[in-house]
Amino acid sequence: MAASAFIHPALSDESTQQLIDKICRSVEEYAFCSNTSNQNIKGSSANITALTQITIEQALNNSTNTHSFIFGLLSNTTDPAEKNALTTCENAYRLVTSNFNEATMHFFEGDYGSMLDSERRSPRAQESCITIFSTPPTPPNPVADRNRQMRILIAMAVVTGMELTTKLS
Numbered sequence: 001m002a003a004s005a006f007i008h009p010a011l012s013d014e015s016t017q018q019l020i021d022k023i024c025r026s027v028e029e030y031a032f033c034s035n036t037s038n039q040n041i042k043g044s045s046a047n048i049t050a051l052t053q054i055t056i057e058q059a060l061n062n063s064t065n066t067h068s069f070i071f072g073l074l075s076n077t078t079d080p081a082e083k084n085a086l087t088t089c090e091n092a093y094r095l096v097t098s099n100f101n102e103a104t105m106h107f108f109e110g111d112y113g114s115m116l117d118s119e120r121r122s123p124r125a126q127e128s129c130i131t132i133f134s135t136p137p138t139p140p141n142p143v144a145d146r147n148r149q150m151r152i153l154i155a156m157a158v159v160t161g162m163e164l165t166t167k168l169s
Contacts, residue, residue, distance in 0.1 A: 012038055013045045023051065023163065027155040029148075036156070048167055052160040056107055056115070059122075059153040060100040066146045067093035073142055082139035089129035089143055096122045096150065103157070112168065116161040122154045 012020060017038075024033035037046075040054045070093055074086045099122045106115035126147065133141040141147075 012041055016041065016045045016047075019046075019048060019051060023156060023159050026159045027152055029152050032149070032152050033156055036153070048160065048164045052112075052115075052157075052164045053107060055153065055157040055160045056100060056103050056119075059119075059150070059157045060097065060104060062146070062150050062153050063093055063097040063100055066143065066150060067097050069146065070143060079139060081137040085132045085139055085141075088132040092125045092127075092129040093150075095125040096154070099125070100157075103161075112161065112165045116158070116165055119154065119157045119161050123151070123158075126150055126154060 020034055020037045024030045024037070027033050036058055037051060037054060040058060041050070046054070067090065070086055070090045074083065074090055077083050077086060099118045103115045103118040106112070106118060129143060130147050130151075133139070133144070
């Protein structure tokens with residue numbers, strides 16, 4: 001029995017873990033995706049609808065927290081380059097948060113096509129918070145790890161949304 005812990009380290013049942021594996025193999029960081037999915041499952045099993053809800057909720061939570069974090073940084077910075085970069089990020093995360101608020105609304109209405117459309121608008125907005133820190137003058141990036149997590153969560157949401165709409169087609 002101890003060997004099975006190494007084969008199936010997840011908290012979910014086998015069919016749920018297979019679905020999580022399918023989703024997480026489609027994003028850049030499998031471990032983050034798998035941990036996020038497994039830590040937020042209610043019980044040991046989840047279908048694609050439940051996993052879609054988890055990804056939307058996690059993306060919305062992360063974007064909201066990151067937006068607040070950036071807003072706090074903005075109020076404390078005096079460096080013009082950093083202020084410009086953080087303003088770009090604040091605008092980006094405001095848009096990402098708005099997109100995931102819309103996606104949440106559409107999800108609970110059962111309008112999965114519109115949910116997916118809302119999610120798909122997020123990568124470009126979020127990317128602006130990454131590229132601004134590589135545009136001279138380049139201030140230190142205080143949101144690099146948050147950007148990485150958000151990028152993965154957006155990808156997870158889009159992948160689960162695509163899987164959900166495909167299953168229902």
